[in-house]
Amino acid sequence: MPRYRIDVEYDGSPYSGWQRQAGQHSVQAAIEQAILRFCSQEVVLRGAGRTDAGVHATGQVAHFDLEKNWPAETVRDALNAHLTMAGEKVSILNAGRVTDDFDSRFSARRRHYLYRIINRRPPLALESGRAWHVAKRLDHEAMHMAAQRLIGTHDFTTFRSVQCQSKSPVKTLDRLEVMRSGELIEIRTDARSFLHNQVRSMVGTLKRVGEGAWNADDVTAALEAKDRAACGPVAPACGLYLVGVDYA
Known part of the structure; x- marks a missing residue:
């Protein structure tokens, strides 16, 4: 059966997340329904x-197998x-044939995420739901310096959701x-893979540094504590974007 890779962009606001869940509207289910309507499969x-x-995502990658060998442009369009037609906030940016051993999840070598903060006093109008609005002035240079304490291989238990299913922190x-x-x-x-809520947990912790409540040493102490209670607040989902996935 021909295998197809698709690159996907979506506004995550109306969805329960990527993964299909019973009784919930997910991005995965929306695309699967579009495939069913396209080729009755x-x-x-x-x-x-x-x-x-x-x-949100501007560079999500997924794959699926079809019974018929359709032109990639036909699949995308x-x-x-x-x-x-279904009113979904999802766009297929590219579609292409890949080898049978390609797996969008397990073949991935690196994932890239972006988190956006709009740092101003006035509330958001155009960017509402697309970024985290923080009214208090943040010191981004202090945030960057503190962020470097998290680079490398570590036990990220502090920045891991209690619902995380990863075998190792x-x-x-x-x-x-x-x-x-x-x-x-x-x-x-960037990393090969992330723990559940890791990026949003790191961002929430760095915000504490930006507003002057913490410094870089506090971030190091939180990391070394290996304790979820030592983490800063989890940043809201609206500011997070999956922007790319690298493959060999």
């Missing part, structure tokens, strides 16, 4: 990352047509950068 769509409710963080452009603060992070 029920498939199980597999994604590179299981984003939570409200989390047909799925987009059915997603649009040990992960290797390749990048964690904090940059400002005007009122926009971007936090970019």
Whole structure:
């Protein structure tokens, strides 16, 4: 059976997350329904990352198998047509044939996330639901310096959700950068894989540094505590984006 890879963009606001859940509206289920309407075939769509409710994506990757060898452009355009007709906030950016051993989740070598903070006094209008609004002025340079304490291989229990299903809390963080452009603060992070809520937990902790409540040593102490109670508040889902997945 031909295997297809799709690159997906979505607004996570109306969804329960990527993963299909009984009685919930998910991104996975929306695309599976579009495939069914396109070619009358029920498939199980597999994604590179299981984003939570409200989390967005500009570079999610998924794969599925079809019984017929359709042109990739036909798959992309047909799925987009059915997603649009259904009123879904999902777009298939690209579709292509891949080898049978390609797996969007297990073949992935690195995942890239972006977290957006709008740092200003006035409330958000256009960016509402697309970023975390923080009214108090944040010191992004202090946040960046503190973020470097988390780079490398560590036990990230402190930054791990109690619902996390990963077998080990040990992960290797390749990048964690904090940059400002005007009122926009971007936090970019890369790793082969992340724990459940790890990125949002790290962002919430760095916000404490930015507002002056913590310093870099406090971040190190929180990491070394290996205790969820030592973590800062979990940042809201609306600011998080899965922006890319690398493959060999």
